[in-house]
Amino acid sequence: MKKNQLILNPKSVARFLGVVALILVLVSIANQFAFYNKYTLNYSTQLYVDREYNIPTLFSTLILFCASLLLATITLLEKKRENTDVMYWAVLAFGFFYLAVDEAIQIHEKFGIPLRKFWNNKHFGIFHHFWVIPGIAIVLVLALFFMRFFFRLPKKARLNFFISAFLYLGGAIGIENIGGYYTELYGENNLTYSMIATLEESLEMAGVIVFIWSLLTYISEKYKEVQFQIPEHAN
Numbered sequence: 001m002k003k004n005q006l007i008l009n010p011k012s013v014a015r016f017l018g019v020v021a022l023i024l025v026l027v028s029i030a031n032q033f034a035f036y037n038k039y040t041l042n043y044s045t046q047l048y049v050d051r052e053y054n055i056p057t058l059f060s061t062l063i064l065f066c067a068s069l070l071l072a073t074i075t076l077l078e079k080k081r082e083n084t085d086v087m088y089w090a091v092l093a094f095g096f097f098y099l100a101v102d103e104a105i106q107i108h109e110k111f112g113i114p115l116r117k118f119w120n121n122k123h124f125g126i127f128h129h130f131w132v133i134p135g136i137a138i139v140l141v142l143a144l145f146f147m148r149f150f151f152r153l154p155k156k157a158r159l160n161f162f163i164s165a166f167l168y169l170g171g172a173i174g175i176e177n178i179g180g181y182y183t184e185l186y187g188e189n190n191l192t193y194s195m196i197a198t199l200e201e202s203l204e205m206a207g208v209i210v211f212i213w214s215l216l217t218y219i220s221e222k223y224k225e226v227q228f229q230i231p232e233h234a235n
Contacts, residue, residue, distance in 0.1 A: 010220060014213035017063060021205045024056045025049060028198055036191040050197035052106050060201070063208045064100035068093050070215040077223060088149040095142075128180030132173055139169065154221075160214035168207025175200035 031047040049056040071093035078086045101107070127133055150158060179196040186193065 008216060010213050010216035013216060014209055017209045017212065018206075020059060021202070021209060024059060025198060025202050025205075028056060029195070032191060032194040032198070036194070048194070049201040050194065056201065057103060060205055060208070061100050061104045063205065063212060064096055064103055067208055067212050067215065068096035068100060070212065070219070071096055074215070074219065077219075085149055085152065088146060091145075125184065126177040126181045128184045129176055132176055132180070135173060139173070154218075156221075157214065157218050160210065160217065164207045164211035164214055166207070167203050167210060171200045171203025171207065175203060 027047050028049040031044065045051040046054040047056075048054065051057070071089055075086060075089040075093050078089055150161070153161065175196060179193065179200060182193055182196055188194075188197075
């Protein structure tokens with residue numbers, strides 16, 4: 001390895017991110033249990049994975065941004081090879097950049113507020129978090145858009161990408177719907193809801209981490225090695 005190169009091992013990166021995510025989730029769970037069981041009055045939203053502008057949100061934003069950077073890297077590499085799938089990689093890169101921004105400032109939740117007011121705040125059961133309705137529609141449209149591209153990927157990449165999407169969407173839409181249904185029955189200020197929300201956020205983080213590992217593996221196998229150049233300082 002040259003002095004101005006940093007070689008990244010996909011498994012090591014995924015393991016590190018996984019450990020950080022696990023610590024954040026366990027701290028959040030401990031914080032919620034302590035609060036709802038009256039063990040402490042020093043409740044901190046900075047530790048709860050289902051709150052905005054805190055430590056877990058920062059971590060989720062960063063890993064989504066990392067996925068976007070890796071996708072942008074693949075886009076540039078494929079463009080040099082004049083690959084016909086450049087457009088799909090570019091759309092993915094932009095999509096994950098948007099998800100990172102959305103995670104940071106919660107665009108989707110703000111989008112659902114006027115929709116609920118339009119429908120006079122009616123009860124929608126599993127669609128209590130109203131944004132999931134357009135969200136599901138967007139997922140279906142994107143699934144059709146990426147179908148041919150997906151089946152052109154190597155078998156290993158297809159499987160890894162599918163697992164990461166299953167985990168992420170399972171949390172972002174599947175568990176989100178369960179949480180919405182529970183919210184309409186019992187509200188959000190209770191331990192059960194906090195655990196549902198924690199599961200949702202945990203699956204989302206797991207999905208992104210698996211996707212980062214998948215992208216690093218894809219790059220390492222297709223482009224021989226994963227490496228980032230570190231510019232040498234001028235003397």
